[in-house]
Amino acid sequence: MSFKRSxxxxxxxxxxxxxxxxxxxxxxxxxxxRRYQEFLSSPENIASNILANRLKQLEASGLVTRxxxxxxxxxxxxxxxxxxxxxxxxxxTLIVWGQKHFPGTVVFPRVNQRYGSVKP
Amino acid sequence: MSFKRSxxxxxxxxxxxxxxxxxxxxxxxxxxxRRYQEFLSSPENIASNILANRLKQLEASGLVTRxxxxxxxxxxxxxxxxxxxxxxxxxxTLIVWGQKHFPGTVVFPRVNQRYGSVKP
DNA sequence: TATGTAACTTGCAAAGTACAAGTGACTATG
DNA sequence: CATAGTCACTTGTACTTTGCAAGTTACATA
Numbered sequence: 001m002s003f004k005r006s007x008x009x010x011x012x013x014x015x016x017x018x019x020x021x022x023x024x025x026x027x028x029x030x031x032x033x034r035r036y037q038e039f040l041s042s043p044e045n046i047a048s049n050i051l052a053n054r055l056k057q058l059e060a061s062g063l064v065t066r067x068x069x070x071x072x073x074x075x076x077x078x079x080x081x082x083x084x085x086x087x088x089x090x091x092x093t094l095i096v097w098g099q100k101h102f103p104g105t106v107v108f109p110r111v112n113q114r115y116g117s118v119k120p
Numbered sequence: 121m122s123f124k125r126s127x128x129x130x131x132x133x134x135x136x137x138x139x140x141x142x143x144x145x146x147x148x149x150x151x152x153x154r155r156y157q158e159f160l161s162s163p164e165n166i167a168s169n170i171l172a173n174r175l176k177q178l179e180a181s182g183l184v185t186r187x188x189x190x191x192x193x194x195x196x197x198x199x200x201x202x203x204x205x206x207x208x209x210x211x212x213t214l215i216v217w218g219q220k221h222f223p224g225t226v227v228f229p230r231v232n233q234r235y236g237s238v239k240p
Numbered sequence: 241t242a243t244g245t246a247a248c249t250t251g252c253a254a255a256g257t258a259c260a261a262g263t264g265a266c267t268a269t270g
Numbered sequence: 271c272a273t274a275g276t277c278a279c280t281t282g283t284a285c286t287t288t289g290c291a292a293g294t295t296a297c298a299t300a
Contacts, residue, residue: 006163009218009225010147010211018140019287027130036247043126047289052248073296075246086217091130093209098129101203105129139256156278167258172279193265195277 016061017087021046023094025054026080026087029064032111034077058084069115077115136181137207141166143214145174146200146207149184152231154197178204189235197235 005011017023024046028039039051046054055078058064063084069077098105125131137143144166148159159171166174175198178184183204186196218225 005165007225008144008147008163008228009215009222011144011164012222012225013214013218014140014143018138018143020134020138021288023134023138024128024131027128037245040247043128044131045125047291048248049250049290050288053287070246073246083221086220089213090210090217093213094133095129097206097210098133100206102129102132105127105132108128141257157276160278167260168279169259169281170257173256193277 016057016063017090021050022054022058023087023091025051025058026063026084027091027108029078029080029084030088030091031108032113034079034113034115036076038111038113063087136177136183137210141170142174142178143207143211145171145178146183146204147211147228149198149200149204150208150211151228152233154199154233154235156196158231158233183207 005015017026021044024042024044025039028042033039033042036051036055039055040046040048055064055066058078059066062081064078065081066076066078068074095107099107125135137146141164144162144164145159148162153159153162156171156175159175160166160168175184175186178198179186182201184198185201186198188194189197215227219227
């Protein structure tokens with residue numbers, strides 16, 4: 001999907017977000033997760049290749065930035081950009097709709113992990 | 121995707137909405153479209169088999185109801201249920217985000233077609 | 241030396257998507 | 271009356287994406 005399907009803002013948004021995994025990764029980022037293993041540990045059990053692919057796409061789309069928090073071996077953290085953070089209202093309305101129509105669903109708590117300092 | 125991936129409301133919503141086409145069909149329904157050819161005529165050029173499949177899924181998920189507007193041959197119209205209409209805030213926030221980050225995108229106008237009367 | 245961990249990558253089968261063409265039941269036109 | 275057109279789909283086939291398991295690289299720890 002590299003060409004432009006239409007000039008509709010919804011269509012353009014879905015070209016980035018329209019699959020079963022991308023918004024879940026963004027949800028995790030909003031919840032405070034930053035590292036590969038943290039995303040993998042979410043209960044939906046995303047496959048590692050799908051996760052790697054989605055993180056790459058999110059970076060390419062400017063929703064996420066990646067920076068090393070350690071060298072030798074290089075380890076990366078992922079953080080939402082302003083554009084990525086702008087999706088919160090979308091997630092919020094989805095949560096409202098989801099909670100109304102799927103009884104028993106609950107919003108996950110924010111993770112508040114201590115991250116090591118980053119040496120540039 | 122028939123099992124439950126998790127108890128997250130976003131995940132459950134994405135199990136229905138998480139692809140490149142479903143929310144576009146819902147957008148068309150919100151805009152007032154009801155018939156097969158109308159959905160097909162949208163600028164994104166959805167394939168007819170994908171459209172048929174999505175309409176079936178939407179009906180199965182309770183977002184849309186189908187009723188005949190003509191017999192011999194039977195022709196059907198699709199209308200959003202209350203649950204389906206509840207997605208408007210999601211579309212609205214997507215539009216806001218899309219318009220902000222994809223310059224030049226424009227919201228499509230509502231169609232206001234005269235539909236024939238339905239004989240039950 | 242052996243095991244473990246983090247962040248990926250690779251291989252392959254299964255599922256989903258895109259495009260074209262076909263179907264059945266009519267309606268309209270020459 | 272025969273032909274063409276419309277509507278709402280369905281079918282067939284090729285291509286792409288996804289899901290699962292296993293492998294890789296570069297360390298850290300026992």
